[in-house]
Amino acid sequence: MILQKHSPALLHTLGLTKKFGGLTAVDGVEFKLPEGELRAVVGPNGAGKTTFVNLIVGLLRSDRGQIFFAGNDITSKPPHVRSRIGIGYTFQLTSVFPRLSVFENVRIPVQSRTLRMFEYFGSVSNDRVEAKIKSVLHQVGLEGCTAAQADSLAHGDQRKLELAIAIALEPRLLILDEPTQGMSERDVKETIGLIRMISRNKTILIIEHNMDVVLDLAERITVFDKGRIIAEGTSSEIEQDQNVIDSYLGAEWRGR
Amino acid sequence: MAYNLLFGYTGLLSLGHALFFGAGMYCFAFSLIYVQADLWIAFTLTLIGAAVFSTIIGLIAIRVRGVYFLIITLIISMTFYAAALSYPEVSGGSDGMILRIPNLNFFSFSLNITDPTVNYFLVWVLLTISYIIIARLITSPLGIVLRAIGQNEQRARLIGYNVENYRLLAFTISGTFSGLAGSMYALSFRFAGPQLMSVTSSVNVLLWTLVGGSATILGPIVGTVVMVLAMDYISSETSAFLIFVGLILILVTKFAPKGIVGTIKDRLMSTSDSHNDIAET
Numbered sequence: 247m248i249l250q251k252h253s254p255a256l257l258h259t260l261g262l263t264k265k266f267g268g269l270t271a272v273d274g275v276e277f278k279l280p281e282g283e284l285r286a287v288v289g290p291n292g293a294g295k296t297t298f299v300n301l302i303v304g305l306l307r308s309d310r311g312q313i314f315f316a317g318n319d320i321t322s323k324p325p326h327v328r329s330r331i332g333i334g335y336t337f338q339l340t341s342v343f344p345r346l347s348v349f350e351n352v353r354i355p356v357q358s359r360t361l362r363m364f365e366y367f368g369s370v371s372n373d374r375v376e377a378k379i380k381s382v383l384h385q386v387g388l389e390g391c392t393a394a395q396a397d398s399l400a401h402g403d404q405r406k407l408e409l410a411i412a413i414a415l416e417p418r419l420l421i422l423d424e425p426t427q428g429m430s431e432r433d434v435k436e437t438i439g440l441i442r443m444i445s446r447n448k449t450i451l452i453i454e455h456n457m458d459v460v461l462d463l464a465e466r467i468t469v470f471d472k473g474r475i476i477a478e479g480t481s482s483e484i485e486q487d488q489n490v491i492d493s494y495l496g497a498e499w500r501g502r
Numbered sequence: 503m504a505y506n507l508l509f510g511y512t513g514l515l516s517l518g519h520a521l522f523f524g525a526g527m528y529c530f531a532f533s534l535i536y537v538q539a540d541l542w543i544a545f546t547l548t549l550i551g552a553a554v555f556s557t558i559i560g561l562i563a564i565r566v567r568g569v570y571f572l573i574i575t576l577i578i579s580m581t582f583y584a585a586a587l588s589y590p591e592v593s594g595g596s597d598g599m600i601l602r603i604p605n606l607n608f609f610s611f612s613l614n615i616t617d618p619t620v621n622y623f624l625v626w627v628l629l630t631i632s633y634i635i636i637a638r639l640i641t642s643p644l645g646i647v648l649r650a651i652g653q654n655e656q657r658a659r660l661i662g663y664n665v666e667n668y669r670l671l672a673f674t675i676s677g678t679f680s681g682l683a684g685s686m687y688a689l690s691f692r693f694a695g696p697q698l699m700s701v702t703s704s705v706n707v708l709l710w711t712l713v714g715g716s717a718t719i720l721g722p723i724v725g726t727v728v729m730v731l732a733m734d735y736i737s738s739e740t741s742a743f744l745i746f747v748g749l750i751l752i753l754v755t756k757f758a759p760k761g762i763v764g765t766i767k768d769r770l771m772s773t774s775d776s777h778n779d780i781a782e783t
Contacts, residue, residue, distance in 0.1 A: 305660070341654060350646055355662075370642060
């Protein structure tokens with residue numbers, strides 16, 4: 247594993263495998279993501295994309311294989327440790343704190359990164375923390391409803407809050423699981439703009455169904471099918487790939 | 503109040519709170535009887551004892567959640583209840599122990615705190631202090647994290663919080679305050695006995711919190727006052743008062759699931775919201 251230490255990849259998986267009963271959801275996946283890249287993962291429903299990222303963030307434990315982050319083996323690390331060393335995640339199904347305000351929702355990750363142990367017993371008013379919360383809310387465009395309870399927000403705004411929580415963690419690697427799902431067209435455009443902006447100084451791994459979003463955004467694309475990677479390359483390479491057309495894009499894609 | 507920190511905010515439903523109440527009570531009684539400690543030392547020993555005890559129990563109980571957490575706290579509680587009954591030579595068994603409370607010495611002052619007036623004020627002072635500490639805790643950064651964990655544990659984990667440690671902390675704080683309440687009881691009634699460690703008392707605490715409103719600071723106090731007064735009144739009218747207690751609980755869950763304080767709070771908030779709407783339009 248000495249070699250892995252010198253690998254330039256920020257994220258590297260080796261033979262990563264996860265089975266659910268008789269189904270192999272992720273099947274021996276070798277995946278490398280260099281620092282600074284914006285990578286999209288695509289594939290048909292049930293291809294194992296979400297399972298794959300759940301293994302990376304630690305929500306699921308792999309059956310076989312290893313995960314390296316910044317050269318360190320994190321395969322057996324619990325999720326909160328992975329979060330602390332710089333892996334941020336947004337859920338496919340919105341997962342915010344429903345009965346906290348928008349402001350408090352973002353306070354939770356900001357506190358996690360700025361407060362020291364004893365400060366948790368102190369006062370909540372902390373200029374450093376509050377300035378950070380405001381700047382994150384401004385970034386995602388939620389500065390207008392900071393006092394609203396999270397579960398009272400419209401779906402699109404809850405998606406933005408989900409994104410805000412992950413951004414506030416200032417992760418080295420940001421994993422976005424279908425961030426634009428169920429958003430209005432306008433919100434999708436805004437979110438794409440936001441992701442592009444964040445990606446200037448971050449490594450991003452994005453799972454996305456919307457091929458237009460993917461082709462617009464990603465530098466490189468990895469295609470999953472039946473738990474394996476079937477193709478990887480730039481958007482034009484992927485569009486030409488016969489395997490990908492057969493299993494995912496479909497015949498009509500050619501005609502576009 | 504202590505219970506509400508654990509249940510209302512962190513979302514842990516425990517049926518063992520009488521255990522910590524009892525631990526505080528017995529710790530206080532033992533310090534007086536066996537250590538012959540003065541009151542300051544007895545209180546200190548109670549606080550340390552309750553904290554250590556709830557940490558140990560917490561380490562066992564927080565590994566599981568939901569209904570399993572409930573069952574584990576219940577089992578541990580019953581075990582200690584049985585233990586208190588089984589060793590009468592140490593604990594006084596089911597008769598309990600009558601305590602002789604020494605005067606509270608504060609430099610040259612010596613205060614007879616068994617005097618009803620003094621005792622009454624002392625309890626109020628301690629209740630107020632506990633209220634301030636817990637209210638402060640709930641609004642602190644820690645309190646917000648505890649609420650967040652109660653609402654969405656997985657999310658909190660992925661934000662980088664070691665959820666188990668926070669649960670344990672909530673458990674310990676809550677157990678320590680319950681222990682303090684237990685020592686107050688022993689002090690006021692000059693008595694320590696196993697009845698208050700029974701499962702019924704734990705259930706009562708849960709009921710009071712529910713009626714008053716979980717996840718509100720005032721809820722447990724309001725709930726306790728309302729329920730104790732109601733039970734006193736109803737039980738003087740009929741011996742079947744438990745039926746009415748059940749009825750109250752059903753009505754509260756059906757019509758005011760957020761409890762008395764929670765419902766009032768919602769009403770107030772919705773009226774102020776509609777005012778805002780009018781102001782905006």
